[in-house]
Amino acid sequence: MRRFAAWRLLLHDRSTTAGSVLGVVAIIFLVGQQLAVLFGLFSLMSALVDHSGADIWVVTRDTRDVNSTGSLPVRYVDRLSGLPDIEWVEPLVSGGGSFKRADGKFQPVQIIGLARPRMAGGPWRFAAGGLNALFDYDGGTVDKLDLKVLGYPDLSQVVEVNGRRLRINALTRGIRGFSGTLLFTNEDKAREITGTPRTRCSNILVKVKPGRSIAGVIGQIRAILPEAEPIAAPELARNTRLFYVTDTGIGSSFGFSTLIGALVGVVIIMLTMYTTVLNHQRDYAVLRALGARRHDILVIVLFQSLFVGLIGILIGFLLMAGFLAGVRDTRLPAYMPLWLPPIHAAATLLLCVLGSLLAIRRANRIEPASAFR
């Protein structure tokens, strides 16, 4: 009956209840949208590592994120190939480039050059064409989402990057780097465009044989290549995300806007829940006089905040689903991992209860004697 009374009181005060629900929706949507974009950016930051298929990345010692270009001797590839626990080793050549658009303007791109025939670290999702496109000496890919910034080049069109020829043989789908447009090509073409000598490469990708210890192989690599830094792929992905979050201001920016979103929601909930209690002061006083304990009134207010929370969470996540569907296949990175919504919902419900503390405090002070005034 307390639950029923709480529900009926909420329905009776439709406008203030709508205000409280709006507060919860604000938390779910504003905070959820910020988190989705942050996780979208996370996926861009470490996309190359996450999809490389390699267990270990060998990078230069000072490397803090995967998107910074290092320089390692190619002979390391041969030295690593001799280790018994390694299945394959591939060099990766990367560097900056300037893509000349049809209108004569230039667009900065990041060139990723992959070694034949495995093309490890290569594109993993195509809108047109496939990995074979990179076997052609001039062959390369651009992403469908980047067509606009690249001036809508056609498939099979020959374009100029750093003054060198490149034929767009395939279109990738939703593969973008944190620093912008990724342009995949073969190792030779990448060397030609970026001016990387044949004796150097940016990173080395290592695949460990099944059943062998990745940590053990990392130890072996350290022993024979003390000038390089072998890092397990998940660790490099983590380091990359951490670097961007802590060193670029992204973390504080998203943290601040997330906090503001949560704060706006809590303030709205706080004020509207308080108003609801004020509106029903006499009702609560009558109930107290009739035999309700303080605790019973608090249970009613708490149920109200939970009801408001659950309705707001439902509406908020419906809006979030609309947002995620709307930005799908656009340049705005947004991604919500499956584990996030339950945590977000639970945290919001907690904020909702916190938001109702002021109302609970007011309800707790209602004296039954006031029913007689």
Place this chain on the structure above:
Amino acid sequence: MSSLAGSAVLKLDGIVRDFSDGRVTRRVLNRTTLEIMSGEFTVIAGPSGSGKTTLLTIMGLVLKPTEGKILVGGKDVAKYSDDELARTRLARIGFVFQTAGLIPALSALDNILIPRAIQGARVTRELRSRARELLKRFGLEDYAGAMPQQLSTGQQQRIAIARALLGDPPLLLCDEPTSALDVESGKTVLDTLKDLSRETSRGVVMVTHDPRVFPYADRLIKVENGSVVYDTRSSPQGGIQK
């Protein structure tokens, strides 16, 4: 004592109640001693500010006295905790307020039921059936689903009386229940309260300053400046005896 009166359902012994605003302390009730008997319709009268509502709220265990004892069922409840007082109120006292005090968000039937379930108890089929019987008794059986704002003030007050009676309390306390009603509705409510006082083992106390209520009283208590000025009972012939 009138021939209709039974045993004491509540006893106040030397009740003092002070109110303080932090600087000045004002004594609103001054060493009041009273017994409320079952089967008796007691009217407490007095001008505004005389302390009659304070007396009623102390009888109703809603306000704690500064000094004195409140005996309910032979036990002094004056020092009970808030929760114990709430439980005692729920079990032994029914209230009818000046305005009906119905919860506007609840239907007439739910308003009658809510005090019984407010401490978390389930609303049983028997309880619901008893609530419907009370509605029928007060001629409101067709209004079970009506919201308070759809009812007249007289109907609302009868719902409030039904609410007070659902737990079958030995004591019914009424705070000027007819003051907001027209003459006809007021008469209906007074007749109802009088009938209720005739039922065995129930005492009815009504606070009022309306002299039209006095003829209904089995016992009339006059309060002025926080003290009982007189406490009289009607004779079997209908006159008031001092």
